[in-house]
Amino acid sequence: MTDKKSEDAPSGPRHVAIIMDGNGRWAQKRGRPRLFGHQAGARRVREIVEACPENGVKYLTIFAFSTENWKRTQTEVAGLMTLFRRYIQKEAHDLHKAGVRVRFIGDRIKLDDKLVCLMDDLELLTSGNDKCHLTIAINYGGRDEVTRAAKRxxxxxxxxxxxxxDVDAETLSKFLDTHVLPDPDLVIRTSGEARISNFLLWQSAYSEYEFVDTLWPDFTAEEFGKVVGKYGTRDRRFGGVKA
Structure with missing residues (x-):
């Protein structure tokens, strides 16, 4: 668990987490079904992953499906699960070729076996990569994660x-889904909503937040770079004060 940086650490964020919001509204504005927006959002992910190395971002964590998203219509949920399977099948080779290591966080119990197998295979395929670490949160919720960690x-x-x-905050963090990852330095939420929606609650205790109005399918690599660039202008004291 990371609470502070050394003085000689890079000024940019090493780990960026994104709440990819606005797919449904993007589609509705175009008179299309919500799944059309999710498909567009999935295509946007590739561009942002490719933009990470040039912006000094080593770790990218994206919120793909929350524990609360099961409340959506059966049609939308089924469509999202199909989209996840197709995304993994389509992108696995290119992600591996680009040196991206992929991990999945969240409770896999409710996910279908085929999807879980694809997730396992992609994690194994990319396990030796280190250019960029992409973590995808599926059936993930911050409270659920902490609850599962506490049970373990x-x-x-x-x-x-x-x-x-011997139980302390450092101990608990070792039982979290993200125990092998540094805490996020910057959390971005698209679509103009200003809430964290149960995402990385424990890990983002000292994260900077950026809420942008752009709907996720329109969130370009250029805008991503601008948001990441703003991070270096922030004064991060982690509860302390400068002498």
Missing amino acids: MAYEVEQGRLRHE
């Missing part, structure tokens, strides 16, 4: 492998 930690205490007096 409690089980370790119960089994005598962990002493309860």
Whole structure:
């Protein structure tokens, strides 16, 4: 878990997380079904991933499907699951060729077996890559993640492998889905909404936030670069004050 940076750390964000919002509204403005917007949003992901290295971003985490998204219509949910499968099948080779390491976070219990197998295969295929680390959150919720982590930690205490007096924030972070990742430096939300929607609640305790009006399918690599560039102008004190 990362709470602070050294003084000689890069001025830009090393880890950017994105709440990709606005696909449905983008489609509706064009008189098209919501899934048309999700398809456009999926295509946008590739452009942003490709823009990460040139902007000094090593880690990119995107919010693809939340634990609350199951409340959407059955048609939309089924369409999204099909889109996820097709995205992995279509992009796997190019992601691997580009040196991108892919990880998935979230609870996989409710996901269908075929999708989970594709996720596992893509993680294995790209496990040796290090140019950019892409983490995709599917059936993910921050509260759910912390709850699952707390259950796993409690089980370790119960089994005598962990002493309860040794449990602290650092210990809990090791049980999170993101335990191998640095905390996000910058969280971006598109579409003009100004809320965090249960995304990386624990990890973003010291993150900078940027809420942009652009709908996700219109969020270009150029705009991404501008938002990332603004990060370096912020004064990050992590609760302290400068002498």
